Amino acid sequence: MTTSYRTAAEIGRTELGPRPLPALGEQRSATNLSSVDTVLDNGLRVIAVHQSAVPMVELRMRIPFAGTDPAHAAVAEVLAETLLTATERRDRVAIDTDLALVGGELSAGVDPERLSISGNALASGFDTLLDVLADALTGAVYLDDEVVRERDRLVERIAVARSQPSVIAREALQRHRYGDHPYTREMPDADDVAAVTAERVRELHAASVLPRGSLLVLVGDIEPNDAVARIASAFGGWRSDRSAVELPDLPEVTGGDLLFVPRAGAVQSQLRLTAEAIPRTDPRYPALQLANLVFGGFFSSRLVENIREDKGYTYHARSYPEFTPSGATLLVEADTASEVTAPALLEMRYELARLGVVPPTESEVDTVRQYAIGSLLISTGSQTGLASQLAALAAYGLGVDWLVDHPARLAEVTADEIAEAALHFYAPARFTGVVVGDEAQVRYLTALGGVRSA
Amino acid sequence: MPATELNRFTLPNGLRVVLAPDPTAPVVGVSVHYDVGFRSEPEGRTGFAHLFEHLMFQGSESLEKLAHFRHVQSSGGTFNGSTHPDYTDYFEVLPSAALERALFLEADRMRAPKITEENLRNQVDVVKEEIRLNVLNRPYGGFPWILLPPVLYRTFPNAHNGYGDFTELEQADLDDCAQFFDTYYAPANAVLTVAGDLDVDATRELIDRHFGDVPHRPAPDRPSFAEPPPTTELRDEHLDPHAPLPAFAAGYRMPDPINDLDGYLANLVLAAVLAEGDGSRLQQRLLHREPVVTDVGAACGLFGPFEARDPDTFIVTAMHSPEVDQARVLAAVDEELDTLASTPPSEQELAKVTARWAAGLHREHDRLVSRTLAFGSLELLYGDPGLVHRLPDRIASVTPDAVAAAAKALRPDARAVLTVTPAGGNQ
Numbered sequence: 001m002t003t004s005y006r007t008a009a010e011i012g013r014t015e016l017g018p019r020p021l022p023a024l025g026e027q028r029s030a031t032n033l034s035s036v037d038t039v040l041d042n043g044l045r046v047i048a049v050h051q052s053a054v055p056m057v058e059l060r061m062r063i064p065f066a067g068t069d070p071a072h073a074a075v076a077e078v079l080a081e082t083l084l085t086a087t088e089r090r091d092r093v094a095i096d097t098d099l100a101l102v103g104g105e106l107s108a109g110v111d112p113e114r115l116s117i118s119g120n121a122l123a124s125g126f127d128t129l130l131d132v133l134a135d136a137l138t139g140a141v142y143l144d145d146e147v148v149r150e151r152d153r154l155v156e157r158i159a160v161a162r163s164q165p166s167v168i169a170r171e172a173l174q175r176h177r178y179g180d181h182p183y184t185r186e187m188p189d190a191d192d193v194a195a196v197t198a199e200r201v202r203e204l205h206a207a208s209v210l211p212r213g214s215l216l217v218l219v220g221d222i223e224p225n226d227a228v229a230r231i232a233s234a235f236g237g238w239r240s241d242r243s244a245v246e247l248p249d250l251p252e253v254t255g256g257d258l259l260f261v262p263r264a265g266a267v268q269s270q271l272r273l274t275a276e277a278i279p280r281t282d283p284r285y286p287a288l289q290l291a292n293l294v295f296g297g298f299f300s301s302r303l304v305e306n307i308r309e310d311k312g313y314t315y316h317a318r319s320y321p322e323f324t325p326s327g328a329t330l331l332v333e334a335d336t337a338s339e340v341t342a343p344a345l346l347e348m349r350y351e352l353a354r355l356g357v358v359p360p361t362e363s364e365v366d367t368v369r370q371y372a373i374g375s376l377l378i379s380t381g382s383q384t385g386l387a388s389q390l391a392a393l394a395a396y397g398l399g400v401d402w403l404v405d406h407p408a409r410l411a412e413v414t415a416d417e418i419a420e421a422a423l424h425f426y427a428p429a430r431f432t433g434v435v436v437g438d439e440a441q442v443r444y445l446t447a448l449g450g451v452r453s454a
Numbered sequence: 455m456p457a458t459e460l461n462r463f464t465l466p467n468g469l470r471v472v473l474a475p476d477p478t479a480p481v482v483g484v485s486v487h488y489d490v491g492f493r494s495e496p497e498g499r500t501g502f503a504h505l506f507e508h509l510m511f512q513g514s515e516s517l518e519k520l521a522h523f524r525h526v527q528s529s530g531g532t533f534n535g536s537t538h539p540d541y542t543d544y545f546e547v548l549p550s551a552a553l554e555r556a557l558f559l560e561a562d563r564m565r566a567p568k569i570t571e572e573n574l575r576n577q578v579d580v581v582k583e584e585i586r587l588n589v590l591n592r593p594y595g596g597f598p599w600i601l602l603p604p605v606l607y608r609t610f611p612n613a614h615n616g617y618g619d620f621t622e623l624e625q626a627d628l629d630d631c632a633q634f635f636d637t638y639y640a641p642a643n644a645v646l647t648v649a650g651d652l653d654v655d656a657t658r659e660l661i662d663r664h665f666g667d668v669p670h671r672p673a674p675d676r677p678s679f680a681e682p683p684p685t686t687e688l689r690d691e692h693l694d695p696h697a698p699l700p701a702f703a704a705g706y707r708m709p710d711p712i713n714d715l716d717g718y719l720a721n722l723v724l725a726a727v728l729a730e731g732d733g734s735r736l737q738q739r740l741l742h743r744e745p746v747v748t749d750v751g752a753a754c755g756l757f758g759p760f761e762a763r764d765p766d767t768f769i770v771t772a773m774h775s776p777e778v779d780q781a782r783v784l785a786a787v788d789e790e791l792d793t794l795a796s797t798p799p800s801e802q803e804l805a806k807v808t809a810r811w812a813a814g815l816h817r818e819h820d821r822l823v824s825r826t827l828a829f830g831s832l833e834l835l836y837g838d839p840g841l842v843h844r845l846p847d848r849i850a851s852v853t854p855d856a857v858a859a860a861a862k863a864l865r866p867d868a869r870a871v872l873t874v875t876p877a878g879g880n881q
Contacts, residue, residue, distance in 0.1 A: 025554060054816040056816045103812055265878065308580060312583070367527060373530055374548065
C-alpha cells in the first residue's frame, strides 16, 4: 500500500531478540469465607456468605420443579413468567417500584429440573428484596389477564428461539439421548402454552412451589447469621409438609451413530457429541475435569488448537461436563462452515481417540491444573460468580466446603489418574450425538461412517 | 461506589498507565486499550480492525503462535480481546502471582507482533466462522448494530459494517497489517491498566522493565467522525431468512458522550425511564397495557454506554407479531416521548433509575475484568478513569427537566428506522 511503514517481518523482530518468559511470583491465597449453611424449619436450605467488596447482595433460589405431565413444561414456563407479576399485596408496577428503589431486580426461569429465581439489590435493601420474594412465593395471584398476556408473548418467543440453530441442535440432541423423558422438555410446545390457563398455573404453584428440598443462596455485604435470621422471619409463612418435586433418574447415555438433522439453507453445521460421565462427588471427578480441559475445555486445548487455530474450521469449539439429576454427561460441540462438517467431525473423533492413546503430557497436565485452580479463584472472586457457583453445587448436595477444598483435590490428581480418565471416558465408542446442517453434507458424513439420517 | 485509589502516569514512550490497587481477592486484571476501532479502518477493508485484533493473539517476537493462550491459561488466568467503534481492548485476569507474566505478554505484542501470511489466512477463516455464527446463520444476526448504522449515517466510518465484508476480509494482506500496526498500535496511542491485588511501587517497576523500551512512535491524529444529523426520517428494510417475527430499530442522534456528558447522562436516564423494568413507560404500555410487542428496549450506544465518542446513537428496538402494524408501535413511542417532553418524569421515577444504576455499577465493579476494562476505557475516552466512581452521583443529579429535554430532542423527522422482515422458511 505504501512504503513509509515497516514490513510485517520488520515489525516482528527487535535488535535484542526474543526475551525469556518471567517466572510466576508468590501467590497469596484467598481469604477465608465466613458462611452459614443451614436448613430452616420449613425445610428450606439456606447458604449465606459474607463477601463485601461492594455494598450489594446476590440471591439465588432453586426449587426442584419436575413434572411428568406432558403439558408440565408449558404450565411451568407460564408460571415462571408470571410469578413476579402480581401478589395479594402488590401489582406488577408496585413489585418493580419496590425493587427498583433499592436498586434491586428479581427474575424467574424454569427448566425440566427446577424453578430458578435470581436477584440482587443494594445491601441496604436486603429486607425489601426478601419481602418481595416471600410475597411472590406465598401470595402470587396469577391474574387472568397477566397470564394470558405472558402466555401469548411466550408463544412468540418460543417461535424465535426455535429458529436458532443452537436450539434446534439442543432439542435434537436431547431427544436422541433421552427419548421422551421429561428432562428433554426444555422448551414447551407452543400449542401447549397457548392452552395454559391461570387456574392451571395457580394449581401448579400450590402443588410445586415448596420450601422443603429447595435452596436459597445469598452472597454479599451481609453478616451470615443475621441474614439467616432475617430470611427465617421473611419466609416464615412459606410452609408445606410435602417436598419439592425431583426429576426421575435419566437413562444412561450409550455410544452409537450420530443422528443427522437436516436444516435447509444452513451455512453452518452444529456438531454435538455426548457420552456418559460422572458427577462431582465421584472420586475420579477431578481427574476427569482435568482430562476434559486438555481435550476441549479451554482455549489451549487439543480440540481448539486443532480445529480452530490450525485448520480454521470453527470459531467456537468446546467440551464440558453437564450435570444431570442422576449423574453427568460430557458434551463436545462445534459450529463449523457447512463444507467442512465432515472434516471437522473426523478431527473431533481423532482427538477423542488420541486423548486416550496419547495421554496428556506433563506440560499439558501442569497447564490445566494451574488453569483449573486459577479460574476457580477468579470465578469465585465476585459476588455474582460465587453465588452462581454455590447454587450450582448445592443443587447436588455440595456446599462452600467443596469449593474451598477443590483446589487441593486438583493439586493432588496424578498424571496416571488423568490418563486413566482420558482413556476410559473419551473412548470414541462411548459417544453418540447429532449433526444439524445442510443436506448436501450427508454424503461425506455417510462416507465417514457412524452417522445416520432419521 | 467505594473509590479505589487510582495512580496514573505516562511512560516516556507515551504509554498512559492506570493502576487501581484493591486487595479484596488475590487476583489481578491487566488490560491494554488501543485508540483505534472499526470506525478508523480504511475504506475497502471493512472488518479489518477486528481481524487485526485476532492477529494480535497469534504470536510475537518472544512468543510462538498459541503461546499467549498457553501462558495465560497455565498461570490460571483468562484472556480475551474485543473491537469497539472507537477502541480495541485486550485483557487478562490472573492469580496475582502471574502479574509480571501478563505485563510481559502485553509488552511483547505491543513491541513486536509476529504477523505472518499463514496466520492471517487462518484468522480470516476463523473470523468468517465468527460472522457466520453471530450474523449469517441466526435470526436477527447483526440487529441492530450492523443493520442500523448504514441507515442513520452517511459517512463510511459511521455507516459501515464493523464485522466486515467477506470479500474485503479475504483481500487483507500483510502490508495492510503492517501499516495498521505502525499507525495505530503505538504506545502513545494506548492505555495500560492494572487493577486488583498489586503493590503500586513494584508494579510501576515491572511496567518500566517491560514496556519501557517499546519505541516511541507518534500517536496518529484522531479524525472527527462528526456528520450532520438527518433532516428527515430515513428508512430501510432488511430481509432476514431466519427471523420468525418482524422487528425494527429506531436510531436517533444524541449528545456527544465526551464533551456533553450531562446531556449524554440525561439520555441514559431517559432510556431507563422508557424501557428499564416493568414500571417503565414503554414496557408498561406496549407489553402490558395494550400488548402489541414481544419485546421493547431503549439504549444508548450500539454496544452499551460509555463505549464511543461522537457521533453516538440512541436506539429504540421492538419485536412484534406480523398482525401488528409497525406504525402503531412507532406512534406509541412518539407519544411517550412527547408526554415526557411536556411533563417531566416524577422524582420517584428518577429515584428508581438512580438506584438501579448505582446497583448495576457496583455489580460491574465487583467483577475484576469489568472494573479493569472500565478504568482503561474511561482513561482512553475521557482521560478520567475515576469517573467510574462519580457516575452514580452524576446520574443521580440528572434533573426531570433534563430528561424532558432529552425526550424532546428525539424527533421522528430526524431518525432512521430499520425494519427486519422475516423472509424464508423460518428454519
